[in-house]
Amino acid sequence: MAWQKDHKQKTREKILNSGAKLFTLKGFDKVGINDVMADAGLTRGAFYSHFASKSELYAESMRVAGARRAKNILSRSPEESSAALRALVNGYLSQGHRNSEDGGCPLAFLVTDIAQQDEQVRDVYTEVFRGFMDMLSSRLIHPETGQASEIRVQARKTEAMQKTVMMVGGMAIARALNDDDLAEELLNACREGMLQGIPATA
Amino acid sequence: MAWQKDHKQKTREKILNSGAKLFTLKGFDKVGINDVMADAGLTRGAFYSHFASKSELYAESMRVAGARRAKNILSRSPEESSAALRALVNGYLSQGHRNSEDGGCPLAFLVTDIAQQDEQVRDVYTEVFRGFMDMLSSRLIHPETGQASEIRVQARKTEAMQKTVMMVGGMAIARALNDDDLAEELLNACREGMLQGIPATA
DNA sequence: GTCTATAGAAAGATAGAC
């Protein structure tokens, strides 16, 4: 019994990995269940033993893609230091990420896809967004001045939001632009905005 | 002959207006040619007398939506003044725009839709993006200091890009979030970022 | 649980009457 359960779990994960990759790259409508299952080495018919609908797979895939990206970021910049923030920003706002073939940030790659989806999908997006914002917030460098007043907390939150928009929005737009030079300029501008006031060394 | 030509032109415009509205709201895949034609008061069959493909309609609709939005903005803030910039920003980063039923900004509402489309569509998006950036750039308030050196020009361009990202990206993300309060906070944060350093009066 | 086969619906594009 334990063996079977384990096998089903493994298969489910394979499907989710394929979903995370394909959906993130092409969006909900351009990816069929067939594509996902084929990528996972299976056929259509087996799909509904694992998920109730395409939409459910989409939501779960987004969670997986978000978690993977977070893990990626955390492993590279575990400490709160200007060097870590620099690495995070440079990795995110890069051509490598823009042209990623298997693991872009779902927040950036799927923004516009979300508004028309069902509650479950929108909830997951919002949840992943909060996670990203909190992660970024904890990594923003601030001179620890006096007691953290309520006002200071609010200002920090506002800054985290603005910077999240600059990261996620910048990547989303850069991907849409049909001009590599312009996209590069845009990514540079966003990097500059993100790192303004951050010292060059830790 | 002139009469017929005029009629065809008017019909084409009706289709384009419907396309601009529906595509902007729901994206490429969620809108059928049937929907667009019905909204324009026509039937499927007549479509291909006006456009070669759905994709062509999409590209042209985006241009129309962009032009309409630009006209809207220009009519409200014709001068370069801090009050005009304020009006522009407040109008764009508003719940009214977020919940717009018939004329959101295609740059924000369709970002993620673009990457998978054909060259024509991507070219139009890029063109509309440049227009938005230039418009914003011309409205950013700057103390005119000395001669406009090359460095100053570059800095201005960088700022225009960052602020365009904050506007377009902020609206795109706000639309995706499934939490009105969080979306409101996000829009507020972006407004604050946009208006930082802008005096309260002209 | 996974497979093949297929139902059932939706949508892009075309044909031909008026």
Add this chain to the structure above:
DNA sequence: GTCTATCTTTCTATAGAC
């Protein structure tokens, strides 16, 4: 130019054998 009718493809979801 616009209509109705239809071809064709694609895709979600289900049925039933193994």
